[in-house]
Amino acid sequence: MFCRRWRPISTAICHQARAFTIAIDGPAASGKSSTARAVALELGLGYIDSGSIYRCATLLALRNKISDIDARHADLIGLISHSKFDIRILRNVWLNNEDVSKEIRCADVNRFVAEIARDAGVRAEVLKIQRSVAANAEKKSAAAADGTTPNGVVMDGRDIGSAVFPNAELKVYLDASAMARAIRRWDQMNSARNAQGKRSEEDGAQTEKPAYPTVEEIAREIEERDYADINRAHSPLRIAPDAVVIDNTNLTFEQQVHTISDLARERMGIPRKHEDSI
Numbered sequence: 001m002f003c004r005r006w007r008p009i010s011t012a013i014c015h016q017a018r019a020f021t022i023a024i025d026g027p028a029a030s031g032k033s034s035t036a037r038a039v040a041l042e043l044g045l046g047y048i049d050s051g052s053i054y055r056c057a058t059l060l061a062l063r064n065k066i067s068d069i070d071a072r073h074a075d076l077i078g079l080i081s082h083s084k085f086d087i088r089i090l091r092n093v094w095l096n097n098e099d100v101s102k103e104i105r106c107a108d109v110n111r112f113v114a115e116i117a118r119d120a121g122v123r124a125e126v127l128k129i130q131r132s133v134a135a136n137a138e139k140k141s142a143a144a145a146d147g148t149t150p151n152g153v154v155m156d157g158r159d160i161g162s163a164v165f166p167n168a169e170l171k172v173y174l175d176a177s178a179m180a181r182a183i184r185r186w187d188q189m190n191s192a193r194n195a196q197g198k199r200s201e202e203d204g205a206q207t208e209k210p211a212y213p214t215v216e217e218i219a220r221e222i223e224e225r226d227y228a229d230i231n232r233a234h235s236p237l238r239i240a241p242d243a244v245v246i247d248n249t250n251l252t253f254e255q256q257v258h259t260i261s262d263l264a265r266e267r268m269g270i271p272r273k274h275e276d277s278i
């Protein structure tokens with residue numbers, strides 16, 4: 001007997017294939033993916049960064065010179081539906097057997113992704129991918145489960161609690177001030193760039209360093225993207241009515257991870273674990 005939704009062990013009618021879904025939504029650079037990944041690791045759940053699927057769809061558009069999504073909507077949907085998306089849990093993102101993890105974070109994709117994500121047809125295709133990747137991740141987490149917590153997934157994005165998994169057991173809306181988010185994204189890009197530079201130096205490679213955006217430029221880019229995500233017609237970025245809102249401007253990363261995993265434990269019917277959760 002199959003039971004997708006999880007109940008506390010004592011009241012569960014079936015003990016197999018229990019699944020617990022955590023949806024984490026919020027604006028750009030609010031800490032969704034790093035937090036979702038850490039919560040998933042702590043609870044033994046699968047993790048899916050749904051933004052990476054929209055970024056892959058955007059890369060397909062850019063590579064196929066689709067700049068007017070309204071005019072070439074059908075072409076892009078054809079490309080998405082015939083592509084292989086491998087959103088490896090906790091690892092890299094592969095599109096048609098190519099590791100595109102770095103390329104999907106480039107400036108062109110950042111600029112164009114919200115335009116692609118506003119298209120209803122694109123969203124419907126991505127929804128199919130999200131649900132199939134989630135089903136796979138759930139299976140893997142079930143295989144690895146030790147029986148003390150349910151299997152399931154953590155997915156982050158913009159519409160996970162409101163549209164993709166409206167029945168998620170826990171919905172979190174993660175937010176932070178616009179300046180905190182811009183500075184964090186700048187730091188994150190700077191660290192990635194330094195790490196890349198160090199690797200190239202060790203390999204003796206002479207690579208040209210790409211132009212580096214200022215905090216103000218990053219702030220503008222994420223503000224424009226947030227505006228587009230909030231104001232689009234289909235599945236806009238919204239706080240789901242039953243979401244727990246966490247503003248992490250003044251929280252440490254550990255505090256927000258501990259808070260969300262303890263909230264999940266409460267709903268799983270098991271004891272909280274951390275003293276610093278809010």
Ligand SMILES: Nc1ncnc2c1ncn2[C@@H]1O[C@H](COP(=O)(O)OP(=O)(O)O)[C@@H](O)[C@H]1O
Nearest residue numbers: 028029030031032033034184188248251252253
């Ligand atoms: N509470 C926090 N304090 C400081 N930095 C944080 C906090 N939460 C997340 N970060 C950092 O902010 C950056 C952006 O987080 P990320 O998870 O990529 O955001 P998103 O997925 O929402 O775009 C990362 O470097 C992450 O480690």
Ligand SMILES: Nc1ccn([C@@H]2O[C@H](COP(=O)(O)OP(=O)(O)O)[C@@H](O)[C@H]2O)c(=O)n1
Nearest residue numbers: 028029050051052054113114117157158159
């Ligand atoms: N569930 C989702 C996830 C992302 N997206 C779109 O994809 C873009 C990139 O998402 P992301 O999560 O990688 O963005 P960051 O918050 O990491 O900057 C967003 O700005 C949205 O336009 C969406 O529409 N719905």
